Amino acid sequence: MERAMYTLYYAPGSANLVVHLALIETGARYELKKIDIENGEQRTPAYLAINPLGVVPTLIVDGVAHTEAASLAMLLAERHPDARLAPAVGSAQRADYLQWMFYLANNLQSLFRQWFYPGDHLAEGAEAVKEHSRIGIEKGWTFLDRHLAEHGPYLLGDTFTLPDLYALMLMRWARHMPRPATEWPHIAALATRLKARPAWQRMCEEEALVEWA
Ligand SMILES: N[C@@H](CCC(=O)N[C@@H](CS)C(=O)NCC(=O)O)C(=O)O
Structure with a gap:
């Protein structure tokens, strides 16, 4: 083999x-x-x-x-x-691609880490960290939703790219939060579009995901 x-x-x-x-x-x-x-x-x-x-x-x-x-x-x-999955180096969309990848990794994903592991660094502060991360994540969805409304349907406009997959992972992580990402309409539309790709179905099968699949 x-x-x-x-x-x-x-x-x-x-x-x-x-x-x-x-x-x-x-x-x-x-x-x-x-x-x-x-x-x-x-x-x-x-x-x-x-x-x-x-x-x-x-x-x-x-x-x-x-x-x-x-x-x-x-x-x-x-x-x-x-x-x-990424615009070529030197292309017009490259800066937007980098910006979204870093925004999602630095800002939103870090907040999710705090949401899921609020006592990571200071057990006594866990509750405040959790609330801080919830508010930050919801602000993040509002920011993304507005961007998609003005420049969508994908994060980089007409073209599907890696930042969309990154955002999709984070949307799934929010499924049990007080306000799931899909409560924002343009984000929900993006999720539907991305989940229709064969890659999503195959990933769910291989990771045995049944919820939000
Ligand atoms: N910055 C890392 C974070 C990875 C991370 O936090 N992974 C979590 C699951 S989503 C994990 O392994 N948690 C187990 C643990 O922290 O013990 C990355 O993006 O790869």
């Missing part, structure tokens, strides 16, 4: 989701290795050796382990330009 080009360490529905979708969209060969984060497998010495922060995802590229979901997805877009 031909060796897989990539190995993705994942936990169902976690930050690996955007990397998994990008792998499928590029048509690359890959294999999946599940990490049981509920039972702390991300903190075993074997896993810490490839991901010192003890989180998913990790992507093995040509035998070398790499981390950080946003950078992994961007790396895949770069290594598989035919998939057109």
Whole structure:
């Protein structure tokens, strides 16, 4: 059997989701290795050796382990330009692409980390952190929704690109929040559009996601 080009360490529905979708969209060969984060497998010495922060995802590229979901997805877009997940370097849309990737990774994804792990750095402050992140995430959806209303239907306009997949992962993470992302109409329309792509169905099957699938 031909060796897989990539190995993705994942936990169902976690930050690996955007990397998994990008792998499928590029048509690359890959294999999946599940990490049981509920039972702390991300903190075993074997896993810490490839991901010192003890989180998913990790992507093995040509035998070398790499981390950080946003950078992994961007790396895949770069290594598989035919998939057109990112506008070419020097093209008019490149700045918007970079801006959205960094906004989603720096701002929204960090707030989600706080929402899901509010006591990460200071257990006594957890409740305030949780409320802070909820407010920040809702402001983020309002910002995205307004942008989509004015410049959509995709984040970069008429063309589907990687930031859309990134946003889709974050939308799914908000499904049990007091105000799910799909309460914002243009975001809901984007989710419907993206979930109709075959990559979404395949990702849900491979990660065994049944909720918000
Ligand atoms: N900045 C990292 C964050 C990854 C992250 O927070 N992953 C979560 C799941 S979504 C995780 O592994 N949680 C288990 C833990 O922190 O113990 C990335 O984007 O790859």
